[in-house]
Amino acid sequence: MRAGTRTGLVALLLLWSLGPMLWQLYTSLRTPEALLAGAAGLGGGWTLANYGAVLGGDPPFWRYLLNSSVVGALSTLLTLALAIPCAYALSHRGGLLRWLVGGGLLAAAVFPYVLLFLALLQAARQLGLANNLLALCLPYAGLQLPLAVLLLQAAFAELPGELEESAVLEGFSLWQRLRWILLPLMGPAVVSTGLLVFLFSWNEFPIALTWISRSELLTLAPAMARIAGSSVYTVPYGAFAAATVLGSVPLLALLLLFQRQIVAGLTQGAIKG
Amino acid sequence: MTALPAPSAAATDAASADAASCLRLEGLGRRIGERVILTDIDLEVAAGECLALLGPSGCGKSTVLRVIAGLDPCDGGRILLAGRDITRQAPARRRVAMVFQSYALYPHLDVERNLTLGMELRGVAPEQRQRDLAAVLELLQLGDLRRRRPAQLSGGQRQRVALARALLRKPELMLLDEPMSNLDAQLREELRPQLRAILSGGRAPAMYVTHDQQEAMGIADRIAVLRQGRLQQCGSPRDLYHHPANLFVAGFIGRPQINLLPQADGTVVAVRPEHLQAMSGGGGLPVRVLSREWHGASQQLLLESAQGQLRWTCDGNQAIGDDLRLGWEPHHEHRFQQSSGRRC
Numbered sequence: 001m002r003a004g005t006r007t008g009l010v011a012l013l014l015l016w017s018l019g020p021m022l023w024q025l026y027t028s029l030r031t032p033e034a035l036l037a038g039a040a041g042l043g044g045g046w047t048l049a050n051y052g053a054v055l056g057g058d059p060p061f062w063r064y065l066l067n068s069s070v071v072g073a074l075s076t077l078l079t080l081a082l083a084i085p086c087a088y089a090l091s092h093r094g095g096l097l098r099w100l101v102g103g104g105l106l107a108a109a110v111f112p113y114v115l116l117f118l119a120l121l122q123a124a125r126q127l128g129l130a131n132n133l134l135a136l137c138l139p140y141a142g143l144q145l146p147l148a149v150l151l152l153q154a155a156f157a158e159l160p161g162e163l164e165e166s167a168v169l170e171g172f173s174l175w176q177r178l179r180w181i182l183l184p185l186m187g188p189a190v191v192s193t194g195l196l197v198f199l200f201s202w203n204e205f206p207i208a209l210t211w212i213s214r215s216e217l218l219t220l221a222p223a224m225a226r227i228a229g230s231s232v233y234t235v236p237y238g239a240f241a242a243a244t245v246l247g248s249v250p251l252l253a254l255l256l257l258f259q260r261q262i263v264a265g266l267t268q269g270a271i272k273g
Numbered sequence: 274m275t276a277l278p279a280p281s282a283a284a285t286d287a288a289s290a291d292a293a294s295c296l297r298l299e300g301l302g303r304r305i306g307e308r309v310i311l312t313d314i315d316l317e318v319a320a321g322e323c324l325a326l327l328g329p330s331g332c333g334k335s336t337v338l339r340v341i342a343g344l345d346p347c348d349g350g351r352i353l354l355a356g357r358d359i360t361r362q363a364p365a366r367r368r369v370a371m372v373f374q375s376y377a378l379y380p381h382l383d384v385e386r387n388l389t390l391g392m393e394l395r396g397v398a399p400e401q402r403q404r405d406l407a408a409v410l411e412l413l414q415l416g417d418l419r420r421r422r423p424a425q426l427s428g429g430q431r432q433r434v435a436l437a438r439a440l441l442r443k444p445e446l447m448l449l450d451e452p453m454s455n456l457d458a459q460l461r462e463e464l465r466p467q468l469r470a471i472l473s474g475g476r477a478p479a480m481y482v483t484h485d486q487q488e489a490m491g492i493a494d495r496i497a498v499l500r501q502g503r504l505q506q507c508g509s510p511r512d513l514y515h516h517p518a519n520l521f522v523a524g525f526i527g528r529p530q531i532n533l534l535p536q537a538d539g540t541v542v543a544v545r546p547e548h549l550q551a552m553s554g555g556g557g558l559p560v561r562v563l564s565r566e567w568h569g570a571s572q573q574l575l576l577e578s579a580q581g582q583l584r585w586t587c588d589g590n591q592a593i594g595d596d597l598r599l600g601w602e603p604h605h606e607h608r609f610q611q612s613s614g615r616r617c
Contacts, residue, residue: 160375165344
């Protein structure tokens, strides 16, 4: 492929994936009048008022960010804490059991969870978990567990068996092997699995909407829906766009923070040269 | 390989300590489902001795090591190490160190950490750790490499690190699974005496798996030949060469291969290529020279006879197509049953 063609294709891809985000950024910085005037008003009409409105709301927007961060972090930790032992055990099993459990996990991972939210709501009511921010972690971790186990199991299976056997003969306990040998080598897999779980709980809407009704406990997705539907007569494009931009900033920060792990191939040279 | 003679009063103590620190396999067996991997292996390795397990690939020699280490379960028989029955013990409690074919160094840790992590987690005191580390770095000349990661080491250096890690375990038994197979031929030959010195420097018995008979002969005090999970013969390299217990060992040990001459009575006569000699006069086996390879110190002739092709290591100036008569001294002749392969 010629260099020019390749650059063109990359530019097209970037535009395609970044375009909507850039559009939101643009929208968030425009006054309503400028937005309605369209491209004609490019010269003026820039404003930070949308951000002011969103951040100064009641409760202020950072509250939703905090709620979502807490739920996301706890769901991720809970999922990983459960998925790592499961994946380890599964990767050390052979034959029918592994096949059956793996198949079951796959089925659970691809099941459309939206079909479950009414049942989950019922469960939340019965167990008194409604309007409890931390309780959201339970369905989130549960729903993401199958995928996490599958991903981590593949990562465990990729590690050369002799590495762990060598540690066994050196006298390492199971916990020591995980802590010092296996998990450090699986860093990239653990981080990307964790990010997937975090992303899911950050974006999750139906469960958050139905389990939480008190506005100071809302997570980002239902909070944004409220902003969008706050007026019967107008759609507050600017405020909505500002909320979108603010809501993506923490995710971007996380991705940048873990960029190295996501890309890194730490196991290189693990075995032979 | 025996220890230095102990002072007279302590001699018997030392002898019994030697007997106690040996490895003994009694009727070791291993199967996976219906497939039998090892059958009834009986072996003994004395303290400070190095035994090589030799055999073609797939003969189960690596499995022997894995069963002894506890990485694979034992499906029959007993494993005794230093007087303890370790057959059902957890691998970590057996005090067995293993050097893997792949070396299995921890790729995310530098050389020093690879060596010290195990000691640290086993609770070795810091001063002791430093002392042992310094000693082993010195012994294996790893001092300059302590900050390197495994990926930054050559094959020979990785092997030394793996060996150092195994030594730091202070094992009661040292297992080595084809530790040289990833190295080039020249390096292998250089490292052989070094490895031999290190293994016999320790008190622990060592078991060394290889498919290379030269390596086995160069490193081991005794060699056990395995075929299809069965022990064929165990003895000194000399024993195996001069008194092979069966046809398989006779054919497996020695390059170029031993000459096999099937007889009318259902036996096979085997003679080493260097034991053939030209006969003057009427007697001997008539042969014709098919091809010739000159090796400097000797030459290899491929000969055609009425009983098949023969190899002869000699130093004459025979030409291709020459007709000769060959014989051998009676004590150089081995005779085996054709059907069972057993020595007559």
